[in-house]
Amino acid sequence: MTATVARRQRAGVVATRARARGRSGYLLGAVCVAICAVMLAPLVMSVLASVKPTAEAAASPPTYLPHGLSLDSYERLWTYQQGLPTYLFNSLGTALLAIAFTLALTVPAGYALARFEIPGKEVIFVVLLLALIVPYQALLTPMFLLFARVGLTNTLVGLAILHTAIQLPFSLYVLRNSLSAVPRELEEAAIVDGASSWQVLLRILVPATVPAIVTVALFAFIMSWNEFLGALVLMSRGSSFTLPLILAAARTETSLGGTDWGMLQAGVTISIIPCVLVYLLLQRYYVSGLMSGAVK
């Protein structure tokens, strides 16, 4: 009886709300469109500035829309200092190494924490998450000294190690949780059939946790590709600069005619493209990673 009344009441309220939504719906829709425009405008402006002809890109005051299209800025960037290919190689190489190191360390470690009885396991897990508590910005000087001693400064491996150290706690956290959540029945059957622990990991657990592995790789890529301060400290030689470093250096270029704004925005555009593509393609992994590991 009361339930029926409540249901009828609820139906009435929902209908009222739908009507209200119809009126304010257009307004909120317009707000959404405006927000999208504001968010996209800087990116669009940057791309447009990068395809302006040389003279127009250096014009003051600037033009809003390019009067002509040209790839001059990209050509100048292609041959700037050591040339764009060197910097792209450095950035991409570091990011791929960081992904490889991160997965090679955290998949087995997550497996050990999820499936083996190890004395003091909880304590070890907390120690491994230490980097969450210590900001890497505070550790850069000792890192630099250590790397200088063993010849890892100005190397992609060295920078990738730093990026792995930054990313390891998050990755371990995500992978341990994901590996723990895999049902044990399949493994038990495989062990009865005589599979080794390594085979269990590779044939059963890794395929079952692909989403978590993709998430970890995605975060490692985006962090490494974008990271600035660590690269600034560890990479002092021009030939080992990553893309953000050479662009920051180009910003203060004061020879003939000041900053090359067109080239700078060409560099910004090229840096942004892989991040946005990877995000749009792997959006759900990105969001699930943020939700599960919002610790960092």
Added chain:
Amino acid sequence: MFRGRRSRLVGMAYLAPAVIFVLVFTVYPLGQMVWMSFHNWSLITPPRWVGLGNYQRALADRQYWVSFLFTLKYTAIITPILIVGGYLLALLTVERSPLRRLTRTTVFIPVVIGLGVSSLLWYWLFSADFGPINKALMDLGIISKPVLWLGVDADRSNLAIIASVTWKVMGFGMILFVGAIQAVPTDITEASLVDGASYWQRVTRVILPLTLRSVLLVTLVSVIGSLLAFDQFYIMTAGQPQNETATSVFYIYLNSFPYLRLGYGAALSLILALTILAFTVVQLLLTRRSHA
């Protein structure tokens, strides 16, 4: 799953590489940093024990306080903007409609690009003579001559940088808030509908209290990130004018690398790390509870 002594060894073997890595590349540098903070060391001369000298020096160092207070000011201004803005965006985009979902995706795009790169982009947008922002403000008649946004006045630089970072990271809080709002049980929100609650009453009396933990969590993450700010200031103002916009991390960087005051830089790092630690501990406690 695997039991017994042999499998225990196997498990430790799987764990060992990560443990060794963390010992070498996190624990050891941390220990060295503590050791360095008690020494004067310029790389050229051997380290010399100074006890707490570096810490005393920080207390009396004018630039240390300028940097610290500027970083606090930046954090105090940007945090409420990010939290309130992110929450309003979450309320707007949590609704299931294609336009709302598109807005959510769009607002999140800048989160995935680099802070360094977005700072380079905004460095141009805010450029006095070559940037579109001054051009637009002049065309609209809001200003009559180009404003020198960056590196001339500390407060104006701060505002410009806050605008750029807001654009860059607001989507982060939004996404986490969307997740939290979606997790609010629908029967609770429906019950408040029956009670005749208006939309804003529902938000302030039902949704906000039930997502308060996420709000705290995102606040802490934002505060920690802001206290560690570096890229945007290094790129957009280079600390100018007169290092007034050099943040705490920026000042540590200056001491450690260009000035080679390694011991002093380490002491400042440790002070910063302890400040952050206080926030992180609260954050981890909140995270753990929300998973329990």
